Amino acid sequence: MTTKLKFDGGWSATVTDEPLGLVPRLLGTFLIVSPYADRVEREKFLADTFGSQDLLWDLPDVFRFAPDDRRLVGAEFRIPEVSASAEDSARLPVTPEVRPGGLRADEVKHFRHEMCTVLCRAPGDAVLTCLRDLDVLDEPLEARVGIAPDVTLLVQHGTVVGWSLTYPARYLTATYAAPSPDPPSPATRQLLSECLDLVTQPVIFDVEDGEPAALSRLRALDEALRSQREDRHRADALLALISNLVEDYADGPTGQKP
Structure with missing residues (x-):
């Protein structure tokens, strides 16, 4: 060793x-x-x-x-x-x-x-x-x-x-607070994967370029996280992760939702 x-x-x-x-x-x-x-x-x-x-x-x-x-x-x-x-x-x-x-x-x-x-x-x-x-x-x-x-x-x-x-x-947490001691829900694990897809290359390039499929994924993810009732602390952490993308791109390049 x-x-x-x-x-x-x-x-x-x-x-x-x-x-x-x-x-x-x-x-x-x-x-x-x-x-x-x-x-x-x-x-x-x-x-x-x-x-x-x-x-x-x-x-x-x-x-x-x-x-x-x-x-x-x-x-x-x-x-x-x-x-x-x-x-x-x-x-x-x-x-x-x-x-x-x-x-x-x-x-x-x-x-x-x-x-x-x-x-x-x-x-x-x-x-x-x-x-x-x-x-x-x-x-x-x-x-x-x-x-x-x-x-x-x-x-x-x-x-x-x-x-x-x-x-x-x-270990997801929205603040400096310790993560929840309860195990993450299956939905949280799936939503984490979707978040990582969207915030890393190459998919983030599609988001920034305004590709309709990528923006649709971003809006759907934002909605899923906001509506998730269980594991709220981790859902809020994932919302924080994509917040800038949602603010800058979810409404599309003209500022109007399709």
């Missing part, structure tokens, strides 16, 4: 036996595995820790470490805008098995780790896997490090080349 992980810029960390016990929160295309509960707490959290963080107009993946013991205390990831084809997604290696573990920074130093560029979706979106690029699929993975429940870092040649989230529908 790999014990040393490399990140962008030559930065490195050692794998420990202490994964984060935090419950992941999926806010749209933004995955949070950190202890803060609102934006104010987030700013304090960033000020009190070191590592990789987002800046104005720059959105890398975020890994934050405690200065005293250099251990990982939080992470944030963004789902890429591009969905891989079903054929490419099927090439994703299923081995090795996930080993739960945390990280300890080799030095107290800020760094930058580029966000992933492509999303691979398992059938039914039971697992979302985000990769640095599709070249990762050309070779086997060296390790999978489970840094938090259902959140795994993918390692190839000792380098972190992606991450995955298992059971993403379970």
Whole structure:
């Protein structure tokens, strides 16, 4: 098992036996595995820790470490805008098995780790896997490090080349609040898949180009989410995910519904 992980810029960390016990929160295309509960707490959290963080107009993946013991205390990831084809997604290696573990920074130093560029979706979106690029699929993975429940870092040649989230529908939330402890409904899982279709390439291009079929899908999805009675917290999270698309495109290019 790999014990040393490399990140962008030559930065490195050692794998420990202490994964984060935090419950992941999926806010749209933004995955949070950190202890803060609102934006104010987030700013304090960033000020009190070191590592990789987002800046104005720059959105890398975020890994934050405690200065005293250099251990990982939080992470944030963004789902890429591009969905891989079903054929490419099927090439994703299923081995090795996930080993739960945390990280300890080799030095107290800020760094930058580029966000992933492509999303691979398992059938039914039971697992979302985000990769640095599709070249990762050309070779086997060296390790999978489970840094938090259902959140795994993918390692190839000792380098972190992606991450995955298992059971993403379970972790949907509309705010910084914890997701519902109840399992997601089958309808929620289906609607999540439809949302991911519409907010990622290539389908989002059809939405932006005003293709009638794509706009019809968008309006139908908006209506289905608004009328869903069960699992409201997650339905609201998905409504937030597509809200900008609905506002900008659902009425069509002339501002009039067909």
